[in-house]
């Protein structure tokens with residue numbers, strides 16, 4: 001076995017988990033290096049939570065192996081639990097207790113003395129901007145505050161590896177940015193973060209590497225820029241003021257961007273997938289020079305649907321159909 | 335042409351307040367993380383269990399309504415059974431009180447133990463269960479701690495019944511010493527019995543199901559016993575069942591202790607019941623707890 005201090009943060013080999021007939025995680029091979037942020041991207045039901053719970057020693061794998069920080073999840077769960085923290089998808093606080101009581105509870109369980117746990121709890125509340133809410137019951141917290149308290153509880157003892165399961169789902173954009181900043185700070189302090197998300201934008205913003213999974217299988221793995229070179233860096237969406245201008249606009253876009261232009265159902269709308277960021281401003285200029293009245297023009301990152309379309313050549317699967325061309329895509333991603 | 339924007343639409347509309355300067359928050363978090371002097375020594379089994387017990391008490395503090403079942407319910411049971419059955423069963427209410435109070439005392443505490451399982455079942459369905467299990471603590475602590483915290487509820491229920499009984503004329507010959515001894519023994523029995531409900535609540539999916547199954551077990555245990563009446567009038571087969579029913583064993587011992595008649599063999603029998611309950615249902619519960627998904 002590799003000395004645990006040089007071992008990767010996570011190494012899995014054909015990891016499988018079944019629930020009855022359903023295969024939630026279907027043979028995942030992954031190596032997550034130490035340091036930085038590793039993103040796990042996938043739609044609802046992809047198996048993200050199931051995979052994380054196996055790595056956090058909460059579920060026993062039904063097949064394959066997984067090592068976390070050099071320790072086998074089945075053989076040495078107790079050692080792993082000392083080195084990791086988990087912030088689950090659903091609030092893992094006692095709603096009846098106050099913020100500080102929750103932190104003292106988890107602090108005591110981590111081995112702090114009563115006094116030590118209280119001091120550490122207030123330090124964390126202060127750092128996370130929750131001092132004013134310290135003595136309020138968690139059920140009266142807003143979604144963003146709960147998330148921050150939840151993450152704070154995972155940092156009572158600085159973990160070597162922190163799992164965050166959809167840390168920003170269901171909170172507003174401002175709280176999301178706060179959570180992002182918190183995550184970056186935690187990583188700067190030397191903790192490896194594994195985070196799941198349904199948003200490509202979030203994975204792109206935070207992750208150093210990421211894996212795309214669906215139906216429990218790996219579809220692609222690599223750095224965000226490797227993935228983007230596969231799926232294109234973004235989606236251009238525009239609308240002309242007059243439907244009669246649309247054909248001309250489509251031609252100009254096609255020429256300046258060298259991309260396939262899609263004519264949407266709306267008679268004024270056009271969209272195109274871009275391989276690089278650069279052409280967009282040139283295209284806008286060309287449209288203006290040609291005298292095409294542009295109603296709106298925006299450049300966005302592809303959403304998860306578009307990612308799946310690009311990676312698998314077909315829309316996001318939602319039936320029990322066969323898994324996408326996993327092996328082939330993994331090849332190209334690496 | 336009204337708008338002409340080339341902004342990334344995925345970017346949140348609120349400008350990033352953190353773009354230009356490092357927010358003080360990040361700086362504080364950095365300091366807090368750096369300031370942690372490594373992992374404290376692991377919490378031992380006792381500390382961890384006591385901590386979970388403390389949590390149960392905090393929950394009582396914040397949600398005092400949950401004490402309804404250990405306050406109003408015992409008063410109702412005691413008053414109701416004494417006046418309804420008293421005259422008919424024992425000739426007079428005054429006489430029946432001497433017989434019934436120790437029985438009601440046991441019955442109520444046994445009923446209240448069921449709620450331990452229900453509370454646990456509620457915890458399991460929430461995210462907090464995952465956090466508890468991901469901590470490097472002695473795993474049975476969550477279960478043991480919850481049971482310890484519930485002792486407070488049992489004490490409260492017991493004190494109320496004894497007080498109501500006293501008002502209604504219950505005068506045990508064993509005096510304070512006998513009553514306290516009986517009380518302590520009953521607390522140990524309640525703790526041991528709770529492991530059954532713990533196991534059930536780990537096995538079933540919902541709180542309602544836990545309640546249903548627990549009731550199904552509890553009802554015969556309580557009525558096929560000597561809580562309400564002397565089993566002499568029952569058919570032989572039922573008498574045999576009543577005799578081996580652990581609840582009867584406990585009720586008999588509580589009556590003896592309260593009456594001041596020490597009998598080591600019946601106390602020993604109760605101790606044996608407790609040991610068997612913990613030895614059987616404790617490990618089964620832990621096995622299920624560890625495998626729970």
Ligand SMILES: Nc1ncnc2c1ncn2[C@@H]1O[C@H](COP(=O)(O)OP(=O)(O)OP(=O)(O)O)[C@@H](O)[C@H]1O
Nearest residue numbers: 019024042043044045046047048049050051089627
């Ligand atoms: N405890 C369980 N019992 C039965 N089936 C389960 C259980 N947990 C997960 N599943 C199933 O396994 C599959 C994967 O679920 P999982 O929660 O891992 O997905 P996810 O990627 O986290 O999705 P989401 O984005 O919705 O959180 C789903 O089809 C789900 O129904």
Ligand SMILES: [Mg+2]
Nearest residue numbers: 048049050089
């Ligand atoms: Mg999930």
